[in-house]
Amino acid sequence: MTAAKESLTAQPTGGIPDRVLMSIGFLSFFDRFATPPMLVVLAARTGMTLAEAVGLVAAYSLLYALGQPVWGFISDRFGRVAVLRTALVGLAVAAVASTLFSAHAPLLVARSAAGLMAGCLYPTLLTIIGDTRTGVAKARGLSELQVYSALGTTGATLAAGSIAAFTDWRVVFGLPALGCLALLALLRRAHDGGTHRRGPVDFRAAFSGAALGVYGVAVLEGAVLMGVLTYFVPALQHAGVPIALAGVLAAGYGVGVIAGARLMRRLVGHLSRTRLMGLGGAVLLAGYAASSIAQNPVGITATALLVGASNAILHSSLQGWATEVAPAARATAVALFACALFLGSSVGTFLTAPLAGAGQYGAIFLLGLGATAVLIAVVTAGHAAWQRRRTQ
DSSP: OHHHHHHHHSSOOTTOOHHHHHHHHHHHHHHHHSSGGGHHHHHHHHTOOHHHHHHHHHHHHHHHHHTHHHHHHHHHHHOHHHHHHHHHHHHHHHHHHHTSOOSHHHHHHHHHHHHHHHTTHHHHHHHHHHHHOOHHHHHHHHHHHHHHHHHHHHHHHHHHHHHHHHTOHHHHHHHHHHHHHHHHHHTTTOOOTTOSOOSOOOGGGGGSHHHHHHHHHHHHHIIIIIGGGGGHHHHHHHTTOOHHHHHHHHTHHHHHHHHHHHHHHHHTTTSOHHHHHHHHHHHHHHHHHHHHHOOSHHHHHHHHHHHHHHIIIIIHHHHHHHHHSOGGGHHHHHHHHHHHHHHHHHHHHHHHHHHHHTTOHHHHHHHHHHHHHHHHHHHHHHHHHHHHHHHO
């Protein structure tokens, strides 16, 4: 942990204390992953079908994605801290609104608004790290942010289903509002500290051929890596696991991210980013192979663990690529990357929702296996080609 702390303090973070920066990462992922573990309970207590409940997650991801270009433009034009404050206020309001409705239509609107606001947070954190770090320090900073986001994911996965089952699903939606208020108080003296240019930005750089290629990879990764995460707890429940235990087993994802992030910190100084992408892809392939073979607690838990480890290795490598592909419009490029990622996640969730409604989780994991093989080939070949052109 000492080395990680050193990497976080090696360069300034735009006037935002490191602990606050990491806490925002925790909150954004807690909110993002709090709904999937309670989908079955939410559907039962609101009268929605499971497919309609899954639609809440898909709509959240869709608005998360579509808001990215706007947030990136505002961040490049007016500053990182301004958009963080705006998004935290908006997320607090949307979280409160989510506790006020149980009918499908208004709850869908409230969760869509929450996705729109939460979508600002993590990409802005990535941009700040891209602004203030280079080389190994950047990779380690991204890895540390992955740890905190994994803790948010793990906390949501472990607690959300049980809280919803034993108290009320509204409590789960209300908790992020309290977190937003606390973070807004901690940000009251924050400033950008001259970490990026204000005023005109070369937005054309964010639409270069290389940048568009990165966004295309992000769409595929979003469908493969993010879209399937929605189904860990429902698949375990379908296999007969009680909801509290299902949350514990699915939290293997967060354990995998933390373990993978620690491994990533050791590997980053020894392997090229292209090789790290290939390694992370191979781990993801093994994960989906496990649950494609057997949709039982052992297979699904192994998948959750390996998908988490892949996230820390493959996804953080892609994040690093996104922060470098268009440095003249970094926030916009990172925002478009996140937009593509969650657009892919939303599309993947929408397309597989009917399979989930029919209990065909094996088919979902098998689709993930096939798509992962394609992702490995595309991302390693694409990054290697970009790296060669960059060094010529």
